[in-house]
Amino acid sequence: MTSKFVLKLYVTGQTPRTERAIQNLRRICEQNLGSQYQLFVIDVLEQPHLAEQERILATPTLIKELPPPVRRIIGDLSDTLKVLQGLDLPVHPTGTGGTQE
């Protein structure tokens, strides 16, 4: 993994769903990207204009800004396989389910 990942996670307030999304994302990134990523968490209640700019409707929404292509992943990121797909990361060869817990 040479290219650096820029990820933006849009959430609404400090809800259990928000916490879950952040935890899931951190875990996936640490396991797959090491330190090769930047993560910004944006609370749309505090910065609604940023949600407006990005035309976010659902929360949590993860936007992978880099590397291209730009992609959106909606949900609390509990479906690790989908998240890996969305980030264009290889699904772990060992498991068919793709998760390693």
Place this chain on the structure above:
Amino acid sequence: MTQNPRQPAIEKLPTGISGFDLIANGGIPSGRTTLVSGTAGSAKTVFAAQFLAEGIRKYGEPGVFVTFEEPPSDIRRNMESLGWDIPTWESEGRWAFVDASPQPGEEVLFAGSYDLGALLARIENAVRRIGAKRLSMDSLGAIFTQFADGAVVRRELFRIVSALKRMGVTAIMTGERTQEYGDIARYGVEEFVADNVIILRNVLEDEKRRRTIEILKFRGTSHQKGEFPFTIMSGEGMVVIPLSAIELKQRSSDIRITSGNPELDRMCGGGFFRDSIILVSGATGTGKTLMTTEFMAGGVNRGERCLLFAFEESREQLFRNATGWGVDFEQMERDGLLRVVCEYPETAGLEDHLIAMKKLIQEFRPNRVAVDSLSALERVSTIRGFREFVISLTSFIKHQEIAGLFTSTTPSLMGGESVTETHISTLTDSIILLRYVEMFGEMRRGLTVLKMRGSMHDKDIREFTIDNRGMHIGRPFRQVTGILSGNPIHIAPGEIDRMNQLFNDEDKQT
């Protein structure tokens, strides 16, 4: 429905949409959300946008437009043709878009549970930013296609509706229907905005499109029931024709006005009533346009303002005819007392004609109006649409307390009655029939006053002739019967005397 006396009455917010507030008894429920449901192409987006545009133009109330379907650029462009300058309003902080339209070419994945908290935050932000009093969401179906989980979308929309209520915003939500007469809306959206529902229809009837609007329900407050026709005009947007909402409370005056023909005035017992509607019916060439011309000239000669809508003949033809009967339309127009408007019926739908005619009547402020002929307008409409047109025009004219003369062409040369008549005769105060009468191998013309509401009138069928000075009404056809049915039969004079003897007593009474 009785209202709970402890609850404050629900206030109405006038939409400003022409005619709609009349059928809504003042407007839509204030501080609530109203569902506007309709099939594709039923003008939902126009309604949603106009609700905001009229708020800005007429009431100085800013509005937020949440679009789930078309991008804002499309809406700005489409509404420009209706005369609404959305970009200017945006720059003035009176209109704000919340763009929730799908972004083409962007891949979206779903990985776990979610809500639409960001949408709600954006809506609240936009409402606060411009101090919005009104909000439109268009259209709900599109958001159900963006998010697979319908239950989540319904729950979130309910949350948005509650938030809008809390903020005191009056809102419109548009929803799709698959049929003109069936379920209120797709995706069960009526479940969370069930209190207030408006249905827009675009029905194909006798190969013609007809738009109608119906208020299905306003919880806790009143509205007019049934479908009302509407049209979409450039520069104005949606215009609803509030037919039955127009109260039929015309004052009947005793003031008589001349028909323009002294002999006809005599037959009518001293002329037409000032605020009456007169229907002149006859086959082609019997003299309807002549009667219209005399009606106009009679008014102008007394210094009245006269307005003529001609749907059958060109201006040149009409003016030439008038000259042939000794009437100078051109001079009358120059004097400013006459206005002749010639249109082809096919140039517009009936609703558009109606609105244009009303506008002209309001501008010109005539003392009398003539329409030659209604039958020509009937061609471009359905029977129901035509009847509504006549009702609306009739009541409008009566409200102005002016006289209206309509002509109607019968399809057969001899006798007969036209569809026009059947449908409007009950709405008119007076009916005059013009008929061809065949006598001894010769075509002659007959006239009778069939109905003259509130007055005595001559019940004879009289012969009339036309020359370069107009119409001359002469003696009754004494030896003929069956003229109106189109089968004139001659009776020997002896028999007439006997008949007269028979009805002598009755004659003296009437």
